[in-house]
Amino acid sequence: MAEHLKQPKSLISTLFTVLILVGAAIVLSPFLLAILWAGIIATAFWPLHCRIRGRFPGKPNGTAFLTTLVVAFLLVGPMIGLIVFMVQDLLQITTFLRMADEAGVEVPNWLPEIPIVGELLVASWKEYLSVPKQISGLLRDTLTQRLGDVQGTASAILLELLGRVATLFFALWVLFFFYRDGSSISIRMNRIGSDWLGPRWKPYVSHMPPALRAAVNGLVIVSFAEAVVLSVLFAACGVYAPVLLGTATALIAFIPMAAPGLLALLGMILFLSGNGADAVVLVTVGMLVVLVADYLVRPLLIQGGTHLPFLAVLFGVFGGVITMGIVGLIIGPVLLVLLVVFFDEASHSHNHDTHEPIN
Secondary structure, three states: OHHHHHHHHHHHHHHHHHHHHHHHHHHHHHHHHHHHHHHHHHHHOHHHHHHHHHHOOOOHHHHHHHHHHHHHHHHHHHHHHHHHHHHHHHHHHHHHHHHHHHHOOOOOOOHHHOOOOHHHHHHHHHHHOOOOOHHHHHHHHHHHHOHHHHHHHHHHHHHHHHHHHHHHHHHHHHHHHHHHHHHHHHHHHHHHHHHHHHHHHHHHHHHHHHHHHHHHHHHHHHHHHHHHHHHHHHHHOOOOOHHHHHHHHHHHHHOOOHHHHHHHHHHHHHHHOOOHHHHHHHHHHHHHHHHHHHHHHHHHHHHHHHOOOHHHHHHHHHHHHHHHHHHHHHHHHHHHHHHHHHHHHHHHHHHHHHOOOOO
């Protein structure tokens, strides 16, 4: 009789737990992205917080606030600076297009000499940039036909931008509490994980922090540093819109041979326009930066913390971004790490079963 009563009680207990989790997820859904980012950043920079906490023992609020300030300075400050320079490049491009629309701009001498697409580029340049009022006429027709779409898109972009800024500041606010209460949260999660998964919990949770740190260091920090170095190089060589192109080169570096191809194209344009020395410097130094960052530093950082082949890292990055957005840049490789742990666990279990004696 007791066994018959035990099963319904167990089912009710499970449903009660599920209802609590689902309800909490619904309530927290507007803030889940910020909380997730705060958790990723907190895990990635936890060793830094431990060093700061060691210097100021007994002051959890002060050390959490100091670590949050340092992280904000290291991450948010440079990103804002990069965005400001990119906006300046966009304004420079806008100024050029306005000048072309008012008076027209002659076809550069080097444009026809570009292999394969030179003639097409010349024809497009003559159609839109050499003849005054062509750009404004094209925009006028487009805006007249799709004014509602443009207004809706502009409003959506503005709301999305404001939402991202709000998410960033909310994540920094949550980050303070993660640093202040991180130790107690970790202890509770380990207890719950051990109760639910038993011995399976430790192998999985032990791979999470190094995988997150490797993803942040190898994907975010290396890409940002690469964008800064390439932007400075492009500016020194006289490339138009250097920060915009430098950032674009760093972003497409995940695609094999994409960044070297863009560097070769920019070098060819500089050479054809009469700046041979700048072309040589740009291609040589740019290739060196890309090779060191993408084929040495990034794989070492990611593989050292995740033990994944670089191809698997690429799958994790692109698959994560496609399915989860920008946060998938970090979560994708981490999920593949957990998949590798699962396969290791399954293979060890299989080997144990095959060697177990038959009674």
